[in-house]
Amino acid sequence: MTRQRAAIIKVMRENCGHFTAEEIFLMAQKEYPSIVRATIYNNLNNMVEEGLVRRICQSGQPDRFDRNPMPHEHIICTLCGAVEDISLSDFKNRLSAEIGCEVEDYELVIHCKCSDCRKNKN
Amino acid sequence: MTRQRAAIIKVMRENCGHFTAEEIFLMAQKEYPSIVRATIYNNLNNMVEEGLVRRICQSGQPDRFDRNPMPHEHIICTLCGAVEDISLSDFKNRLSAEIGCEVEDYELVIHCKCSDCRKNKN
DNA sequence: AAAGTTATTATAATCATTCTAAAGTAATTT
DNA sequence: AAATTACTTTAGAATGATTATAATAACTTT
Numbered sequence: 478m479t480r481q482r483a484a485i486i487k488v489m490r491e492n493c494g495h496f497t498a499e500e501i502f503l504m505a506q507k508e509y510p511s512i513v514r515a516t517i518y519n520n521l522n523n524m525v526e527e528g529l530v531r532r533i534c535q536s537g538q539p540d541r542f543d544r545n546p547m548p549h550e551h552i553i554c555t556l557c558g559a560v561e562d563i564s565l566s567d568f569k570n571r572l573s574a575e576i577g578c579e580v581e582d583y584e585l586v587i588h589c590k591c592s593d594c595r596k597n598k599n
Numbered sequence: 600m601t602r603q604r605a606a607i608i609k610v611m612r613e614n615c616g617h618f619t620a621e622e623i624f625l626m627a628q629k630e631y632p633s634i635v636r637a638t639i640y641n642n643l644n645n646m647v648e649e650g651l652v653r654r655i656c657q658s659g660q661p662d663r664f665d666r667n668p669m670p671h672e673h674i675i676c677t678l679c680g681a682v683e684d685i686s687l688s689d690f691k692n693r694l695s696a697e698i699g700c701e702v703e704d705y706e707l708v709i710h711c712k713c714s715d716c717r718k719n720k721n
Numbered sequence: 722a723a724a725g726t727t728a729t730t731a732t733a734a735t736c737a738t739t740c741t742a743a744a745g746t747a748a749t750t751t
Numbered sequence: 752a753a754a755t756t757a758c759t760t761t762a763g764a765a766t767g768a769t770t771a772t773a774a775t776a777a778c779t780t781t
């Protein structure tokens with residue numbers, strides 16, 4: 478546990494959301510001004526491997542990183558582009574049963590209107 | 600419909616699979632030697648917009664393009680890395696019902712052992 | 722056939738991410 | 752506590768997929 482890693486964990490805990498490495502870099506700089514982008518990438522990659530952080534990948538855009546430790550899905554709003562969390566209970570097990578093979582991991586990204594945009598429409 | 604676009608469609612029809620833009624470029628070159636990468640990207644982007652082709656995006660790897668017009672899911676093998684198709688019937692409607700909002704599109708990528716690797720293990 | 726639109730080409734640019742090598746820090750052994 | 756080893760960070764360059772730009776070519780419409 479280095480100071481740099483602690484700074485990254487701190488800013489991700491205090492600012493919950495789906496951030497790009499660049500956004501995390503800018504936040505971590507306030508905690509630890511001399512930190513460098515490669516350190517952000519190294520730590521985020523490690524954290525993804527350790528299962529502390531999830532990676533959300535969209536074509537043509539930088540990866541986003543999500544601290545939420547509970548398995549959950551992501552909605553990308555077709556109106557405003559926001560990334561929203563949603564949880565489908567027991568999805569991994571249901572999926573394993575359906576395909577007849579143990580799912581080790583999965584990513585489900587749903588494109589629909591986010592809850593804010595649905596509210597505003599009414 | 601240009602000759603270049605026809606060449607791209609032809610090689611994707613004759614070589615069914617999940618190809619990177621680079622792989623499609625190399626195949627299309629055999630049909631139309633003067634074709635250029637930008638044309639491949641332009642056409643693939645258009646085809647994705649038109650719904651003729653699906654884009655599969657994995658972090659750290661180039662996007663892959665998949666001609667299969669039926670909605671389907673992708674398995675990425677945790678042993679050999681191959682991309683395999685799988686179809687979950689009526690998944691989009693089931694998903695819409697579950698989240699209480701009309702799903703416009705979705706991507707489901709499953710990490711587990713592909714059917715070849717499961718066979719070979721036995 | 723001229724004018725206008727759209728696609729292709731060649732090339733350069735972008736930008737997220739990784740690599741390399743050196744220096745620093747932490748952990749472990751003596 | 753000093754010495755050795757392993758790991759992390761840093762700075763900066765490199766990579767590589769993809770897009771932008773500007774010029775040319777190929778269709779379409781009048």
